[in-house]
Amino acid sequence: MKSESVCQACGINPAAVFINTSDAGEKMQLCVSCAQKKQEESTMGLQEFFEKASMTILGPEAKQKPEEESEPKACTQCGLTLQDFEKLGLIGCPTCYKVFEQELSELLKRIHGSFKHIGSRPRPRRVFASTPDIAALRAELHQAIEQENFERAAEFRDLIRDLEREQHRSEDSNRVIT
């Protein structure tokens, strides 16, 4: 599984923009703010910039394909491609979430600040979120550290922190949600 890319300029933020920096085909993955800076520095016009920068809400994946691979990745159930999604603004079917799991994880994280659901579940598995499985996440965190996949580890760390915060909040407010 591919870990989330980090901006090559600042090394901090997740990369959101994939840019061809030269005609020789050099590529850079940048976060939005670094990409903006780069654009300001650049002598290119705005339009040229956006043509060169494959700015897509789905991150670099969509445009990273080698050219000989003519068929873009499509959902096995509904046939939606990432290009369709960008045009439509909507996901095609439940299976799309599996086929484009990586891309959607990145997108969802950008929208919601998280890609992990911790809310309620359909019956009969419905449990209320005061008991999300933090232990399982901790195990994944340790695994990521062992594999020296620190980006992923950082994500799990943040997620666990958010979860614990949520728990305290729900306990504090002591809501009658059962």
Next chain:
Amino acid sequence: MKRTIKKNPAEAEPARQLALHVDTVIHQTPFWASHAGDQDDIILSTRIRLARNLAGIPFPTIARREELDTVVERIGNACKSIRMLQPALTVDIRQCKTLISKALVERRLISPVFAESSSAGIAVIDESEQLSIMVNEEDHLRLQSIQPGLSLQEAWRQISRLDDELSEQVEYAFSDKFGYLTACPTNTGTGMRASILIHLPALSILEQVDQAIKELAPSELAIRGFYGEGTDIIGNIYQVSNQLTLGRTEAAIISRLEVIAYKFLDLERNARDKLLHIHRVRLEDEVFRALGILQAARVLSSAELMKHLSMVRLGNELNLIQEIDHRILNELMIFTQPAHLQLLHENITDPESRDVLRARLVREKLAG
């Protein structure tokens, strides 16, 4: 409104049962408008909606006709055995008369987009309009609960129960990682949008609404007009709702919205106090002018009514004018909307006659 909004005898006898049911709903005052609720001097209503989809079927925007039919059939059948939905009105959105679907939009029971849908879809609405379901809008299912005043807990209790009952009969598209899978990624996760309709006339008189919104609404919340996305602010009524649906529990989303609601309540109450004690003449002038116009006008547009109704409601809450039943003010808002006027009264064909009729209804209701 029983006296002024009578059934049109010409329309009372259509053969189909569907039309009769719709008629009942269009004539009645919805639960949220006829019942008292917590903080209902400032908060008109609370709404929670959940977006859900059936497993294994493409989302409505790209689904084939047979697939849409399947969704309608499965949900329609499931609804029949759910007690909370007995009795219910089921509206086939393709066969529904334009005026009726517009009236359902005016009641916030269906969305404007759904009202104009030409593909297979139904709306299921419970007797009291507390619960409603849109089938094949942007998602296979949009469940909604509307409650009076500030009642996020009650709205959640009800919608959650309906959701549970449905999920026992149909299999939802759900993933452990992403939660409830929805057509738009902005709904993924809980699929929940919780919102309140809040009336801020005092802050508006003091020109402090923008400031309050800037201070109170963190980026996680959205502030919109009465009918939701992309609509204008009318009658100093604002819709405040959560934006983010993933990585938070429903309880946390609700708590956060509730906290912000209480902050708005504080600000509005302070502003009302300030008007009462420091700018009383100005306040009374606004309130009585508005009442005077509503009691005297012969032509009244929707926007003008809402504007003055806001001041009359304020005067009513602050006991400046002779008490008017809350319910009457709510009913004036509902039954004077364009589609309602046209449906419930004969010979209303153009906007001008609508405005004349609206003025007459308001005069009758607010006669001094």
